[in-house]
Structure formats: C-alpha cells, structure tokens
Amino acid sequence: MSNPTTSTARPPAARRPTGRLARTAGAALIGLAAAAVAVGAGELVAAFSGPDGAPVVAVGSAAIDLTPTPLKEYAVRTFGTRDKEVLLGGIYLTVAALAALGGLLAVRRPAVGAAVFAAFGGVGTWAALSRPSAATADAAPSVVAGLAAAATVYLLARAWRRATAGPGPEEDGTAGPSRRAVLAAAGGTVAVAALGTTGGRALSDRRYDVAKARAAVRLPAPAVRAAPLPAAAHPRVPGLSPFATPTGDFYRVDTALTLPRIDPRRWSLRVHGLVDHPLLIGFDELLAMPLEELDSTLTCVSNEVGGRYASTTRWLGASLPALLRRAGVQRGADQLVGRSKDGMTIGTPLESVLDGRRALLAVAMDGEALPIPHGFPCRTVVPGFYGYTSATKWLVDLEVTTFAAFDPYWVKRGWDRTGTVRTASRIEVPAPFARVPAGDVTVAGTAWATHRGIAAVEVRVDGGGWEECLLAADAGPDLWRQWSHTWTGAKPGTHRIEVRATDTTGAVQTEARAAPFPAGATGWHSTVVTVT
Secondary structure (H helix, E strand, C coil): CCCCCCCCCCCCHHHCCCCHHHHHHHHHHHHHHHHHHHHHHHHHHHHHHCHHHCHHHHHHHHHHHHCCHHHHHHHHHHHHHHHHHHHHHHHHHHHHHHHHHHHHHHHHCHHHHHHHHHHHHHHHHHHHHCCCCCCHHHHHHHHHHHHHHHHHHHHHHHHHHHHCCCCCCCCCCCCCCCHHHHHHHHHHHHHHHHHHHHHHHHHHHHHCCCHHHHHCCCCCCCCECCCCCCHHHCCCCCCCCCCCCCHHHCCCCCCCCCCCCCCCCCCEEEEEECECCCEEEEHHHHHHCCEEEEEEEEECCCCCCCCCCEEEEEEEEEEHHHHHHHHCECCCCCEEEEEECCCCEEEEEHHHHCCCCCCEEEEEECCEECCHHHCCCCEEECCCECHHHCCCCCEEEEEEECCCCCCCHHHHCCCCCCCECCCEEEEEECCCCCEECCEEEEEEEEEECCCCCEEEEEEEECCCCCEECEECCCCCCCCCEEEEEEEEEECCEEEEEEEEEEECCCCECCCCCECCCCCCCECCEEEEEEEC
8 A cells, every 4th residue: 555645735715724813803893884874874864864864963963962071171161163073083093993892793693793883773763862952853864874784793703704714615616705895895885985975975064055046135224233343452562362253263162063053044033031022033024123233241150261162253143132122022031042953952041141241143244144164144243241141053053941940951960050151361462381572571462241341451470469460442341451561670580470460340350270261260360471
C-alpha cells in the first residue's frame, strides 16, 4: 500500500475562514448601513409630514427637554450658539456606535437584531409624539425609519452569516454570497441612504421654505415712531460694541433644533383664557393695527458676567397691552403665557405687561420683517425681563391665566418665575489679556438695567478706589448705556480692572458672584491687561 500524500495547498481565498477582526468590521458595517437607511427613510418621510418629525431631530428635541438644567447651562456656556450643532453631532455619533453594536448582535441572531433596530424606531416615535405641539403624522418618519432599518439589518445579517459560514454549498445546493458581495451591498446601501437623506432634506427645505413669503411682507409705516438714537449714545472707541446690534450679530439662544417655518398667510394668533372676548387674529389683521417702533435691549438669562448674550435693536409691532385690553382681561389673572409654534411656553407677569411700559407683538426688527431665527412672523417683546420670560418667538397663542394654574417651560425646570433683568456691566476695551502702552489707557464698555436704566458706572484698578466713568447719552431706560474712562498714568505690569454699575433706583450692582441659574448672573466683571 502506498503512503498517502499530504497536500500543502491552501484553500481558495473565498473559502478561507474569516478572521475575527474582519467579521467584526463586517458586522459593524451592516449595523451602520441599517442606521443610514433609518436616517434616510426618516428624512424622506419628514419632507411630507413635517421636518420636526425627522428621527434625529425628534430625539434631539426630546434630549434637550430631558437634559438637566446644569448640563444645559454648561452647553450654552461652552459651545454658545453652536450648542445645537454639538448636540446633533453627539446624537449621530451615539447612533453610529449603537448601530455598530446592533450589527454585531444581528449577525449572530438576525431576528433579534431586527427587533432592536425596530425598537430604535420606537424611541424616535415616542420622542416625536412627546413634543407639546406634536401631531399624529409626526410619528410617521420614525415608524418608517424603524421598519426600514429592521428589514435592512435582517437581510444583510442573514447574507453575512451565509458568507462567513465556511466552505460548502447552502442547504438548497447553491453557493452562498461572498463576503465581498455582502460588504459591497452594505456599502451601496449606505450610499443610497445618504442620497435619500440629502434628497429628503432638500425636498423638505423646498416644501417648507418661507423665505419668499417673508420677502413679500410689506411693512406699514409705524403709527408711533421711535425718536432717532442720539449720536452721542455711542462713544467713538475702537473695539466697543456698536450701540445698535446688526441683525446678523443679534444673539440667539433657544431650544429649536429646526427653525419653525410659518407661512404668514396661514399664521394666526389665538388670544384666550381669562378674557371676556377671545380673539383669533391673522397676519394681515395684525399689520393693519397701529404699529409702534420700540428701541430695546434684549438679554438672555444664561448670560455670564461680562457675557455677549445681550443685543439691541429697533422693533416694530402692534401694542400688546392694547390687544389684551381689547380682549378684556378678567380679574384674578396674573400671568400671560405665550406659546410658540414648536410648543415652547413663556410666562410673563401680566401686571408688568399692563403697567404702562411699551410691549409689542413684534413683526420686524431693524426695519425688516423678523428673520426666521428670531421669530418670523411674530414674537413678543416685553422690556425689563430676560428672554425666557418675555420673548416668545414664532408666537401662535397667548393665554391669560394665573401663576398658580400653569408653570411655563423654564419654570418647570427650576428657573425664577419672574425673570427680571439684573443690573449688569462689562468691560469691552481693553480686551482681556491685552497689552497696552504705559500712560493714559482708554477703558470702555456697556451696562444695562433694562426698564430701570443706568445712572452711573465706575471702574477701579487693582482694588483701588472707584472712579466714575463718562456715560454716553441716555437713549432710554429700555436700552443699554455705554461708557468710557481714561485710566491715567498706567504703569508697566499686569493689572486687573473691575467695573460696576448703578441703576436709576440707586441700587448698586452687587459684587456677590452668582451663576445664571436660577435668576441671572451677578457679580462685577473684570479683565486683566498687561501695561508695557
């Protein structure tokens, strides 16, 4: 008997056992492909049901609502007006990580993996329906996304299992797909899903675009014009903020991941609650009312000491007090709740709206219809309060009620119910850590105590005596006031400059440091400079 020969030939590449790393990478790609299909399908459906229902947006909005207040403040403080971009980026990264893990599970148990991806769609559905302004149709994008992802991961996972099962025919005698073919299918799925995502967003932008409607708005001449701003309200100091903030630089802080896009031809404002005559007003009717101009400084309660979340502009709108008197406010009412198109609720003390101050249903800022990010077609402006208790953007509903009966969005999260603006001042010139030549140094900045006004501003250097600053012309109590000071004989070295303001009631800005939560930041702003 001859000795058997031993073959040293390696098996064909297509039949070599798959390495652990290759199997893991392939499974992760399958999960990512399913997630991409979910996003693409959701965006396509949202183009018809409404952009707020897109799964990522719905989950992101729910995440904002559920985020603890300290974490929200950290996000605003750290990322500023880009906090929403950071949130969305974090959501996409989280989805990618979970999808990869879901792919690993699916290649072992395809049915279980499909169920997990369907459950993700359920989370999106819950998030979409949890919004105060949600409609049944808002659930459609997440439902479709979950089903599409489940089907995708099931089919690709089964194909991957067959491709990595090792050599040999399938039970029906046919050869299974190669690993390369499955990976190509997964990659192609991602590419198609990306096209769906891009196409869905483009279609949504076209379907819900209100830019032309905004451009078509013709603002009537104001019945009450604001006095021209005095030229002397702004010291000619290089580096000092302009007195009136350009619209493009006006700060924006809100919870909207997608901007509500409202066609003014379909907009209406409902006035109801504790009133004798409930009202429903259309945009044309609003424009037909006597419109008033109002110069006012708006500031955010999230503003840190010395922060930039304060801006000034000229508003145009109908008198809010006149509208409430027309509706007939009933005895016992003490809160006015504004509701936004996206469900945000803002509560303002009613007595302050009716105490004689100029409060508006604003339709324009700086001579143009409201920009969409700032509330088009209508928002409220009530001087003297932080935006979270006075400035309802994308306004669609006003309810006259009581504080006992309803807690608005931010009050439920622990913020002060009233939101009266605290006296604040900041140093803008010199800039922090600036190097300035020895001798006389110009110090300048801005102070505000909205609806009370600024009576004095003082600075001191290195803890020395307070010196009174030169105040610019007073443009009115609802506006900030700019100031300047000449620091004489500045000597070389590192120095600390502090500022404090006094409002027209005689109250001096407190030195005690407090964080923005729950009623606005307090403390003296300071800056450090080096004199050379």
